[in-house]
Amino acid sequence: xxxxxxxxxxxxxxxxxxxxxxxxxxxxxxxxxxxxxxxxxxxxxxxxxxxxxxxxxxxxxxxxxxxxxxxxxxxxxxxxxxxxxxxxxxxxxxxxxxxxxxxxxxxxxxxxxxxxxxxxxxxxxxxxxxxxxxxxxxxxxxxxxxxxxxxxxxxxxxxxxxxxxxxxxxxxxxxxxxxxxxxxxxxxxxxxxxxxxxxxxxxxxxxxxxxxxxxxxxxxxxxxxxxxxxxxxxxxxxxxxxxxxxxxxxxxxxxxxxxxxxxxxxxxxxxxxxxxxxxxxxxxxxxxxxxxxxxxxxxxxxxxxxxxxxxxxxxxxxxxxxxxxxxxxxxxxxxxxxxxxxxxxxxxxxxxxxxxxxxxxxxxxxxxxxxxxxxxxxxxxxxxxxxxxxxxxxxxxxxxxxxxxxxxxxxxxxxxxxxxxxxxxxxxxxxxxxxxxxxxxxxxxxxxx
Amino acid sequence: xxxxxxxxxxxxxxxxxxxxxxxxxxxxxxxxxxxxxxxxxxxxxxxxxxxxxxxxxxxxxxxxxxxxxxxxxxxxxxxxxxxxxxxxxxxxxxxxxxxxxxxxxxxxxxxxxxxxxxxxxxxxxxxxxxxxxxxxxxxxxxxxxxxxxxxxxxxxxxxxxxxxxxxxxxxxxxxxxxxxxxxxxxxxxxxxxxxxxxxxxxxxxxxxxxxxxxxxxxxxxxxxxxxxxxxxxxxxxxxxxxxxxxxxxxxxxxxxxxxxxxxxxxxxxxxxxxxxxxxxxxxxxxxxxxxxxxxxxxxxxxxxxxxxxxxxxxxxxxxxxxxxxxxxxxxxxxxxxxxxxxxxxxxxxxxxxxxxxxxxxxxxxx
Amino acid sequence: xxxxxxxxxxxxxxxxxxxxxxxxxxxxxxxxxxxxxxxxxxxxxxxxxxxxxxxxxxxxxxxxxxxxxxxxxxxxxxxxxxxxxxxxxxxxxxxxxxxxxxxxxxxxxxxxxxxxxxxxxxxxxxxxxxxxxxxxxxxxxxxxxxxxxxxxxxxxxxxxxxxxxxx
Numbered sequence: 001x002x003x004x005x006x007x008x009x010x011x012x013x014x015x016x017x018x019x020x021x022x023x024x025x026x027x028x029x030x031x032x033x034x035x036x037x038x039x040x041x042x043x044x045x046x047x048x049x050x051x052x053x054x055x056x057x058x059x060x061x062x063x064x065x066x067x068x069x070x071x072x073x074x075x076x077x078x079x080x081x082x083x084x085x086x087x088x089x090x091x092x093x094x095x096x097x098x099x100x101x102x103x104x105x106x107x108x109x110x111x112x113x114x115x116x117x118x119x120x121x122x123x124x125x126x127x128x129x130x131x132x133x134x135x136x137x138x139x140x141x142x143x144x145x146x147x148x149x150x151x152x153x154x155x156x157x158x159x160x161x162x163x164x165x166x167x168x169x170x171x172x173x174x175x176x177x178x179x180x181x182x183x184x185x186x187x188x189x190x191x192x193x194x195x196x197x198x199x200x201x202x203x204x205x206x207x208x209x210x211x212x213x214x215x216x217x218x219x220x221x222x223x224x225x226x227x228x229x230x231x232x233x234x235x236x237x238x239x240x241x242x243x244x245x246x247x248x249x250x251x252x253x254x255x256x257x258x259x260x261x262x263x264x265x266x267x268x269x270x271x272x273x274x275x276x277x278x279x280x281x282x283x284x285x286x287x288x289x290x291x292x293x294x295x296x297x298x299x300x301x302x303x304x305x306x307x308x309x310x311x312x313x314x315x316x317x318x319x320x321x322x323x324x325x326x327x328x329x330x331x332x333x334x335x336x337x338x339x340x341x342x343x344x345x346x347x348x349x350x351x352x353x354x355x356x357x358x359x360x361x362x363x364x365x366x367x368x369x370x371x372x373x374x375x376x377x378x379x380x381x382x383x384x385x386x387x388x389x390x391x392x393x394x395x396x397x398x399x400x401x402x403x404x405x406x407x408x409x410x411x412x413x414x415x416x417x418x419x420x421x422x423x424x425x426x427x428x429x430x431x432x433x434x435x436x437x438x439x440x441x442x443x444x445x446x447x448x449x
Numbered sequence: 450x451x452x453x454x455x456x457x458x459x460x461x462x463x464x465x466x467x468x469x470x471x472x473x474x475x476x477x478x479x480x481x482x483x484x485x486x487x488x489x490x491x492x493x494x495x496x497x498x499x500x501x502x503x504x505x506x507x508x509x510x511x512x513x514x515x516x517x518x519x520x521x522x523x524x525x526x527x528x529x530x531x532x533x534x535x536x537x538x539x540x541x542x543x544x545x546x547x548x549x550x551x552x553x554x555x556x557x558x559x560x561x562x563x564x565x566x567x568x569x570x571x572x573x574x575x576x577x578x579x580x581x582x583x584x585x586x587x588x589x590x591x592x593x594x595x596x597x598x599x600x601x602x603x604x605x606x607x608x609x610x611x612x613x614x615x616x617x618x619x620x621x622x623x624x625x626x627x628x629x630x631x632x633x634x635x636x637x638x639x640x641x642x643x644x645x646x647x648x649x650x651x652x653x654x655x656x657x658x659x660x661x662x663x664x665x666x667x668x669x670x671x672x673x674x675x676x677x678x679x680x681x682x683x684x685x686x687x688x689x690x691x692x693x694x695x696x697x698x699x700x701x702x703x704x705x706x707x708x709x710x711x712x713x714x715x716x717x718x719x720x721x722x723x724x725x726x727x728x729x730x731x732x733x734x735x736x737x738x739x740x741x742x743x744x745x746x747x748x749x750x751x752x753x754x755x756x757x758x759x760x761x762x763x764x765x766x767x768x769x770x771x772x773x774x775x776x777x778x779x780x781x782x783x784x785x786x787x788x789x790x791x792x793x794x795x796x797x798x799x800x801x802x803x804x805x806x807x808x809x810x811x812x813x814x815x
Numbered sequence: 816x817x818x819x820x821x822x823x824x825x826x827x828x829x830x831x832x833x834x835x836x837x838x839x840x841x842x843x844x845x846x847x848x849x850x851x852x853x854x855x856x857x858x859x860x861x862x863x864x865x866x867x868x869x870x871x872x873x874x875x876x877x878x879x880x881x882x883x884x885x886x887x888x889x890x891x892x893x894x895x896x897x898x899x900x901x902x903x904x905x906x907x908x909x910x911x912x913x914x915x916x917x918x919x920x921x922x923x924x925x926x927x928x929x930x931x932x933x934x935x936x937x938x939x940x941x942x943x944x945x946x947x948x949x950x951x952x953x954x955x956x957x958x959x960x961x962x963x964x965x966x967x968x969x970x971x972x973x974x975x976x977x978x979x980x981x982x
Contacts, residue, residue: 016625039928079845087950088947088948088950089909089948090909090911090947090948090952091911092950092952092953093950093951093952093953093954095950096950096951121843127901127950128852128856128891128893129893129905129946129949129950129959130950131856131962132962132963132964133963162841164841166841166849166852166853167852167853167856167888168850168852168891169855169887169888169891169892169893169894170891170892170893170894170900170946171630171891171892172892172947172948181854184849185846185848185849186848186849186850186852186877186883186887187848187851187853187883187886187887188627188630188886188887188890189890189891193493193494193519193522204843204846245952245953246953247911247915247952247953247955248911248914248915248952249915253952253953253954254953255953287910291909291910291948298879316756331953332912332950334910334914336914339914344913345910345913345914348908348909348910348913349909349910352909352910352947352948354631354632355631355947356631356947357630357631357632358630358631358634358890359608359627359629359630359631359632359634360495360548360608360632361494361495361496361497362495362496362497362498362546362550362607362608363497363545363546363549365608365631365632365634366549366550366552366553366632367549368631368632369552369588369632370552370583370585373585374585390582397542397545397548397549400516400517401497401500401516401517401542401546402497402543403494403495423932426967452842552828622880623880623882623883624880624881624882625882626882626883626885627886628885628889628890629889629890630889630890638882639867639881639882639885639889640867640881640885
């Protein structure tokens, strides 16, 4: 069955030695560079990406071709392509896996994308913790350069490109594109106010496109096979495939390339994918797209409010809005069985956002810490009933009022956990001794699957 | 281009921000600004105090903007319609911002030199609620010494970044900055170092709260007991245009002059600020026009000034019936005939009378 | 606040100086400040941590004010602003690792090493730092020692790793 699945990013990842230039090249690598630079104009590459309908894989899901078409092109001003490899969203590790497994796929994508956008210097910003991946990429870049795929006059096309890897320093916020640019300029990762958007004033105040690792890695296949072929995969406006980082209480956690539109049920329980929940346990809740998206009870994740099977697609996952739906996000799929405590997990995520807030704007700086402290109290048996409504209100006051989406990302997990698991919060408050006992399991009336 | 703010339409130059346009209309519709500071480039956008609702983006594209926007950095478009004081969501959000800014603020106004000219005080009086819901411990910081002239109280800081921009744009070498991140972020020099250059004192004037205060004025007086006077001197380093703050005949503080919005347009040097403290150093121009938001005016020129709303509310919250614990057989001020009452307050003080009446009514309701 | 003192000046070793100069070529003229994060990593690789004297050296190297370096070094969590042990164990405390039994594993780790969060063991061999998500969620619990990731941790595995490093 596996062979029938379209593989766009993972068709070569099983090949031994694929991280080296020679093996990658022997298996058809860099053919997209040849095709683009020798037979296509930059605009034609942009056009194929537009046709593919591929959406930004970093979390926001914005159509990549459209983002590219916004890039300002004033005369005499350099343009930049920056690859966002700052992957830090809890639950997400697909870019990490992709970069270390098949670095040349990203580099090939960077070359064709830079060519399409008219960038002569491009950067891959990788979170500093992944220094070993930085070294893998640097080595791969040196190989590609030695083979004439980078540098001056690539393949005799007259097109020049220098590609550099930039390590971050440990800050989730740098995954936000303007914070990333600040960081790349050697500053604190404070997100910028927008407008102006990076497409107009980005890196060094020049027009810049920032794209996720997975998004850029996709472009080689699109150039080789055409945007239409890509758009034929998937469902509706969720075209192509998506890397899903599966973690938590699954039999087979890991990174999977799924065709968008795959039923969630199948993704969790089929042996082809996650293989179900670990033995003897049942699915309680899932955070389907990285820590910032709303948590859903198992039953609500598997079926939409209309009783339809929920699919792994942007539209289906968000079906029902925040009342009964969630988001695709970055594809960080965290499954929790009945042993997981939603209150504790919410506090944990809240601590994460508190720790990672840059501190620039007041709702996020003050609000994230407040939520964490209140959740800490509830989790440790010192909460009171009005704390629950307080949390809802604080989350509401942060959401939408901050410079960057970190405020929303901090607010949504708290708001959704209370929306769907209020009884568990109440249990912690009314039965503190029971709830704080090690290994305590909440036996609510929520349906386990 | 035309922009409408709270149902008032005004013509402005392209490139004007919503906040600037609102200020042009007047203080009644101008959104509060805790971090924005017009003379400093790149300031604004951080505190979120000035968030407003754009109900129509422009004439061409009249769709409303989905989120509230920071008015200080959002440029107006022709035909834009903005709601500030008339929008419930804006006011509710603003209450939230006050609460956030006060969350870790020590509320040590009784011993704070900034009290009375503190923008956070004004902001909370005008837009906040009386009580906090915060029960956790407040954050504190290690004490820092920034040298002989400037006192840093990090606990009061709201991280507006104004002092950082000032150091970047007004002084030469910047030695202080924002360190750490999130709610641990702080203004600091990192290593033990004095902020020491000819224009460093300006960080005191731009600070909206009592985080950076003048050491030479420290605990000398409450600002509402002092008398501000405009003066100038022939200074080789700066414009020499200052405000002298008198207590009796003594100059106890020198600051740059602030406009209606509390902004300094002409920064002054440290010699003027810290060393010229004799009347003989200066040519006096006359009494300073005190900005209307200031409590300073409430005391000094009360006879012909409108009593500010927050002063009224402050008075209301501290109001005690004069008879409390006293001989109630004495005449109550309320029993005075209206005519006589009016005589006590000059004719311009109609609203003051109304204010006092409202206080009495409020107390009665209690 | 850091006390000023007469600590000796720190400079890059010749080999690292070459690497630093190479890094500078990554950016357009006048944008050398972009090298700040990579250079701080280089400094930490050399010194084991990020001392003030080294930051001052980098400021000089890049032609920027020292405060610009301090601002950045204190913003990012990877730079150790205080001396650390030979091996810095940065363990992931975030949700996905936690629900996979991270807490027990890390508790065992701390007990084995004899140091709590932020502390260095008595033998100066290990420093323990809790960190947020290391982007290895499907392979948790995990920690990182300098550049190396250790995944799928169990109590037994922790024992093995630590015993090996103690040799």
